[in-house]
Amino acid sequence: MDYPRSYDVIVIGGGHAGTEAALASARMGCATLLLTHNIDTLGQMSCNPAIGGIGKSHLVKEVDALGGAMATATDFGGIQFRVLNARKGPAVRATRAQADRALYRSAIRRILENQPNLEIFQQAADDLIVENDGQRDRVTGVVTNTGIRFRARSVVLTVGTFLGGRIHIGLDSHSGGRAGDPPSIALAERLRELPFRVDRLKTGTPPRIDAKSVDFSGLEEQWGDQPLPVMSYLGRREQHPRQVCCWITHTNSRTHEIIQGGLDRSPMYSGVIEGVGPRYCPSIEDKVHRFADKDSHQIFIEPEGLETCELYPNGISTSLPFDVQVEMVRSIKGFENAHITRPGYAIEYDFFDPRDLQASLETRHMAGLYFAGQINGTTGYEEAAAQGLLAGANAALQARGKEAWSPSRDQAYLGVLVDDLITLGTKEPYRMFTSRAEYRLLLREDNADLRLTERGRALGLVDDTRWAAFCRKQEAIAAEEERLRSSWVQPGSMAAEAINPSLAQPLTREYNLMDLLKRPQLEYAQVAGLVGEPVADEQVAQQVEISAKYAGYIDRQKDEIERLRTYEQTEIPADFEYSDISGLSNEVRQKLSDARPATLASASRVPGVTPAAISLLLIQLKKRG
Numbered sequence: 001m002d003y004p005r006s007y008d009v010i011v012i013g014g015g016h017a018g019t020e021a022a023l024a025s026a027r028m029g030c031a032t033l034l035l036t037h038n039i040d041t042l043g044q045m046s047c048n049p050a051i052g053g054i055g056k057s058h059l060v061k062e063v064d065a066l067g068g069a070m071a072t073a074t075d076f077g078g079i080q081f082r083v084l085n086a087r088k089g090p091a092v093r094a095t096r097a098q099a100d101r102a103l104y105r106s107a108i109r110r111i112l113e114n115q116p117n118l119e120i121f122q123q124a125a126d127d128l129i130v131e132n133d134g135q136r137d138r139v140t141g142v143v144t145n146t147g148i149r150f151r152a153r154s155v156v157l158t159v160g161t162f163l164g165g166r167i168h169i170g171l172d173s174h175s176g177g178r179a180g181d182p183p184s185i186a187l188a189e190r191l192r193e194l195p196f197r198v199d200r201l202k203t204g205t206p207p208r209i210d211a212k213s214v215d216f217s218g219l220e221e222q223w224g225d226q227p228l229p230v231m232s233y234l235g236r237r238e239q240h241p242r243q244v245c246c247w248i249t250h251t252n253s254r255t256h257e258i259i260q261g262g263l264d265r266s267p268m269y270s271g272v273i274e275g276v277g278p279r280y281c282p283s284i285e286d287k288v289h290r291f292a293d294k295d296s297h298q299i300f301i302e303p304e305g306l307e308t309c310e311l312y313p314n315g316i317s318t319s320l321p322f323d324v325q326v327e328m329v330r331s332i333k334g335f336e337n338a339h340i341t342r343p344g345y346a347i348e349y350d351f352f353d354p355r356d357l358q359a360s361l362e363t364r365h366m367a368g369l370y371f372a373g374q375i376n377g378t379t380g381y382e383e384a385a386a387q388g389l390l391a392g393a394n395a396a397l398q399a400r401g402k403e404a405w406s407p408s409r410d411q412a413y414l415g416v417l418v419d420d421l422i423t424l425g426t427k428e429p430y431r432m433f434t435s436r437a438e439y440r441l442l443l444r445e446d447n448a449d450l451r452l453t454e455r456g457r458a459l460g461l462v463d464d465t466r467w468a469a470f471c472r473k474q475e476a477i478a479a480e481e482e483r484l485r486s487s488w489v490q491p492g493s494m495a496a497e498a499i500n501p502s503l504a505q506p507l508t509r510e511y512n513l514m515d516l517l518k519r520p521q522l523e524y525a526q527v528a529g530l531v532g533e534p535v536a537d538e539q540v541a542q543q544v545e546i547s548a549k550y551a552g553y554i555d556r557q558k559d560e561i562e563r564l565r566t567y568e569q570t571e572i573p574a575d576f577e578y579s580d581i582s583g584l585s586n587e588v589r590q591k592l593s594d595a596r597p598a599t600l601a602s603a604s605r606v607p608g609v610t611p612a613a614i615s616l617l618l619i620q621l622k623k624r625g
């Protein structure tokens, strides 16, 4: 049947990409349908129940700055919060929260169900409706497995690991989207008929363990930070549920012997799995095999929630046969009598070459069709959520006949993520690291709102409450900086005497407080309290301190960005013929033709493209006018 209502945007898949895509489109005022296999698994974390971490919290905070749900759901679901790299510079500091799987899911569902302009429908999408508008193919709707035809102006596909999903435990394998969920076979077959480049990747998860069967007495405890961090810019500590402890244990030489002994029945080492796995999140058999000289690997034991006994042993993801999993787990300190509640497994799935996407995440081959999340070759909830928000916003912009938006590499990690994917593609599951960003001192987790909220407001993504809080914060930062710049400390004064012991040499001339704050030995509260009162708002104090202490480095990065801006602004037409440029080597021509970079700056990041080639390209582009 034809459904009696048509939508601006349909989002397929209710995972981390899909929920942010649907929310973004609906916040922008578009009539949106979220079509997903199972309403009860909206926002489900397929693997470890944790959000954030290095590089990833930066994405979560960017999603938050643009009005998304992930950070808020984490504040309501987080049962242990820590700031990683707290003693290092602000660029690499990262908030990580252990989440109660059920609380996180219900927070996401609550946000979705209360979002105006958004309808949810439970059913599998089996097919896309494609029409030709005379120039190119355009997607105009979706057909479900019971034959319901939903029409829309644009469609966002976010089906995660479900396309052609195949689950492996030892040499046994079966079709599945993730344990307990069906795969998307019909849709995968249909998409393979369309002109997208498809390949296989794999990922894995550890066995879960019943806490009642664990001996915690000899294990190292790990508590969260105090004061308790929050994830959202609008988050409050009171939103957090009860906080709990995690534990640390280790594998040992006996564990490694058991694993080595089971490798002949490992789907990875016997050649059954062909997809490439995440290098940065290897299975325990991979770690034991690749780092044969190490006789121990750390395992973080993380509770799955407040109302469950299940534990997530972070660090022993595996697809070894179940009998080997039992023996391996029971060789580990604390797990001697452990009962496994769910076996570990690996999953292979289809992903699409992200070089077939534009920066808006619209596919190059089919107008109105956007891809986001794991299907673009990424791994991780945060990477998926960030792409989902962008794809949902752009699908909404297109439905409204407006121009697409994508942040640049100097604006957001989201810009880095998308540019890396569409320019370089990926051969293994791509995850975010701070080292991927060249301007990481500007792209901090503490300032994502200052970088993006204004843009989000202009796009219609940011509501009045967030906007008002953001404006108040900006004003408070400006006022405090001005106060510090106009408050002076004289040598020999009581204020000078108060800070002299912290300094290598006593003050010999007059300083304003902003300049004093540049000194590495002095902290904000110490300096701001010398004249008047420090501000109470921690976010404001943090911005003032960072902008004083890192002003020199930040200015240098801004100068570099200005220099490169010409390259960013020089667009390369989609039909540009690289074979017309004389002087380019065949290799560079081929690489550029494959990558089809949208700008000269993107072209310069294609591996193997030399500065000389970029100069030739620039001349040719100028000639074309």
Ligand code: FAD
Pocket: 012, 013, 014, 015, 016, 017, 018, 035, 036, 037, 038, 041, 042, 044, 045, 046, 047, 048, 123, 124, 125, 126, 158, 159, 160, 161, 162, 163, 177, 178, 181, 183, 184, 187, 203, 204, 205, 281, 345, 346, 347, 372, 373, 374, 375, 378, 379, 380, 381, 384, 385
């Ligand atoms: P998903 O969260 O998978 O959501 C896809 C959604 O689409 C689901 O709701 C599904 O029901 C729905 N759907 C699928 N097909 C259809 C259809 N035809 N019609 C309607 N709805 C459909 N990430 C890490 O960072 N570290 C890890 O160690 C890690 N290990 C993992 C282990 C396993 C076993 C799995 C499955 C995933 C793992 N991940 C890991 C990846 C992480 O789960 C994903 O990156 C993240 O969930 C991707 O989000 P997504 O929104 O793209 O897809």
